[in-house]
Amino acid sequence: MNYALMVLFGLVPFWFCVNLGATDSTQINTTIHEVLNSIEWxxxxxxxxxxxxxxxxxxxxDLEASFRGAMVDxxxxxxxEKPLHQVYLPTYYISKHEITNAQYKLFVEENRxxxxxxxxxxxxxxEEKFAGSxxxxxxxxxxxxxxxxxWIGGSLPTEAQWERAARGKRRNTYPWGNGSPRSRQHANFARRYDGPMPVGQFPKGSTAEGLEDMAGNVWEWCMDEYDADFYHNGPSQNPINLRHRDILYPRVIRGGAWDSGRIFLRSALRFKFFPLDSSHSIGFRVVRPSSKIPKTSDF
Structure with a gap:
């Protein structure tokens, strides 16, 4: 589908977008400034x-999934997830928490x-269990x-940015380390709370750099198209997979959710979802700035 048709069907935002990295209050409106001030980077x-x-x-x-009687193959x-490979990323900033209803509501109201x-x-x-601010x-x-x-001058994280943020420099299995989440102190998963929890409720599940809720609570959209073989032939410098540039092509989601089993909380796990669909268990966080992250208008 070409860009003109995407605009026609409302799939591409055509309002003013802030340049990546722009935070000066003279360049952004009051609502954007309010949202930026509410996000910890x-x-x-x-x-x-x-x-x-x-x-x-x-x-x-594979053995563990078989032993536990996984419902799907x-x-x-x-x-x-194979192969293990080295990736270089330039400096970037990522929101400490997933974007909240309160922050997103301002976006909805400002842009209709x-x-x-x-x-x-x-x-x-x-629905009450999804509506808290x-x-x-x-x-x-x-x-x-x-x-x-x-709208706030950023982007969804690339798959590489997301995994680096979640695993840290030590290639941890989970955001907090290599120990399994055996209590409610690390993450919201396996329907223990029957819905998302307010952001930042599991400090013991934080990464070494201070990111929270990178495992469980809600899955998180990434920029990349999903390609099971991308690791075999993708670039080693700041990789991003947008080879198909097709609005129907599945996108990567990461991190597991409130209704996911433990095995889905691993920071290396890759999953996919169709970009025009939505779910009660998928949210997102934002990265900024990054000079080569594409905008929706590039599609």
Whole structure:
């Protein structure tokens, strides 16, 4: 689908978008300034890190999933984590928490955007367990999430940015380290709370750099198209996969959610979802600045 048709059908935002990195109050309106001031940013310094998983790790995951009687065949999902490879990323900033309903509501009101939608197309803010102001916003498509990110001068994280932020420099299995989440102190998962929790409720699940809720609570949209083989032939410098540039092509989601099992909380796990669909368990966070992150208008 070409860009003109995307605009016609309302799939591409055409309002003013702030340049990446612009924070000066003279360049942005009051509402954007209010949202930016409500977001705490964590710096991720430039450098190399190891992304993905080794063959032995993937084999162990296959065995564990079989032992636990997984309802779906996850072998292909785990295989997409191979090979373990080195990636270089320049410095970037990422929001400490997932974007909240309160922050997203300002975006909706300012730009006359549709409200988040549930699995049946309903107004998800009418459901109490998804409506709290400090809950992570869910029910947003990939395009909704990217439009919000552009509005405040940022972007969705690339898959590499997300994994580096979640794993840290030590290639941790989970954001907090390598120990399994055996209590409610690390993350919201496995329907223990029957819905998302307000952001920042699990400080013991934080990364070494201070990011919270990178495992569980809600899945998080990434910029990239999903390609199970991308690690085999993708670039090692600031990689991003937008090879198809197709609005129907699945996008990457990461991190697991409130209704996910423990195995989905691993920071290397890659999952996918269609970009025009929304879910009660998918939200997002934002990165900024990054000079080569594309905008929706590039599609």
């Amino acid at each position: 964590i710096e991720v310094p430039a450098g190399n890190f190891l992304m993905g998983s080794e063959t032995e790790e993937v084999s162990a995951l 996850l072998q292909h999902t785990f295989d997409s 955007r549709p409200k988040p939608r549930g699995n049946q197309g309903q107004d998800i803010w009418q 400090q809950l992570p916003v869910v029910g947003v498509t990939w395009f909704d999430a990217q439009a919000f990110a552009e």
